[in-house]
Amino acid sequence: DAMVIQNPRYQVTQFGKPVTLSCSQTLNHNVMYWYQQKSSQAPKLLFHYYDKDFNNEADTPDNFQSRRPNTSFCFLDIRSPGLGDAAMYLCATSRGPGEAFFGQGTRLTVV
Amino acid sequence: AQTVTQSQPEMSVQEAETVTLSCTYDTSESDYYLFWYKQPPSRQMILVIRQEAYKQQNATENRFSVNFQKAAKSFSLKISDSQLGDAAMYFCAFPPWGSQGNLIFGKGTKLSVKP
Numbered sequence: 001d002a003m004v005i006q007n008p009r010y011q012v013t014q015f016g017k018p019v020t021l022s023c024s025q026t027l028n029h030n031v032m033y034w035y036q037q038k039s040s041q042a043p044k045l046l047f048h049y050y051d052k053d054f055n056n057e058a059d060t061p062d063n064f065q066s067r068r069p070n071t072s073f074c075f076l077d078i079r080s081p082g083l084g085d086a087a088m089y090l091c092a093t094s095r096g097p098g099e100a101f102f103g104q105g106t107r108l109t110v111v
Numbered sequence: 112a113q114t115v116t117q118s119q120p121e122m123s124v125q126e127a128e129t130v131t132l133s134c135t136y137d138t139s140e141s142d143y144y145l146f147w148y149k150q151p152p153s154r155q156m157i158l159v160i161r162q163e164a165y166k167q168q169n170a171t172e173n174r175f176s177v178n179f180q181k182a183a184k185s186f187s188l189k190i191s192d193s194q195l196g197d198a199a200m201y202f203c204a205f206p207p208w209g210s211q212g213n214l215i216f217g218k219g220t221k222l223s224v225k226p
Contacts (some may be wrong), residue, residue: 031212042202042216043156050211090156094212098144102156 003027006091006103013081013110015025021076021106023091032074033100034066035090041089049074086110113138118218120158124193125225131178132188132220134203140164143205145179146214147188159201160187166224190222198224 004025013019017094024034034068035043039091046057049068078085088107092100115136124130135171136145147159162170162179170177174194175176178187200221 015196029117033213042218043214048211048213055211092156097206097210097212099146099158099161100214101158102148102210104155 004091004093004103005087005100006106008106009104011106011108013078013108014083015110016080019078019081021078021089021091021107021108023074023076023103024072025093025101026072027093027095027101028071029093029095031066031094033090033092033094033095034064034074034076035089035092037090037105039087046076054094064100065067081110083110113205113215114204115203115215115217116202117201117220119220120218121221121223123223124190124197124226126193126195128192128193129189130193130222132190132201132216132222133201134186134188136184136186136203136205138184138205138207145177145186146204147175147177147186148202148204148216149197149199150202150219152198156202161190193224195224195226198222 033048034046037043046060063079067075088105090105091103092109094100143164145162149159150155150156160170160172160175174191176189200219202219203217207215
């Protein structure tokens with residue numbers, strides 16, 4: 001089945017140690033998104049790619065970066081994770097402004 | 112600013128009964144999508160139902176239906192014959208102006224289903 005897959009499902013990292021979360025899709029969608037979702041809150045968009053064009057939200061900290069080497073893969077890099085970065089990170093895809101398909105998320109713990 | 116408001120942080124329904132979750136939004140656009148997403152505990156977010164603003168007919172997907180009031184900017188979700196598997200967080204969402212597909216989410220409503 002076509003889907004959005006995030007790896008790993010759970011990630012524990014040390015304070016200040018760089019970490020990378022990955023997302024892959026078999027839907028061939030042109031848009032990929034990264035959302036941050038903290039406990040009992042709505043998802044908050046960090047950035048998205050429209051094809052190869054990177055779009056950063058104005059309030060996304062510089063500590064967060066992303067790479068999209070090809071249509072299928074997208075990575076979220078956190079350069080120096082702080083305790084406040086502990087959250088669920090959701091990857092999603094869409095074909096333009098329509099329905100978004102979400103992965104299962106990566107729960108990041110910072111120790 | 113474009114916003115989505117869900118005024119019910121938590122709702123509870125008896126199994127087999129009907130429940131309505133409320134959502135209001137603010138936009139100056141005339142054509143847009145509106146979505147309801149379901150997020151079960153520790154599971155992925157999935158689309159429940161979608162409404163296109165230019166369509167007057169309310170969307171329906173099996174037990175799920177919406178009451179879309181464009182002038183009032185209201186988009187409520189009705190769940191009929193509630194099942195235990197319906198227990199989840201429900202988010203109302205829509206793409207803001209100029210969006211390439213990214214969504215603005217409401218704060219969510221946590222639905223509990225009592226057996």
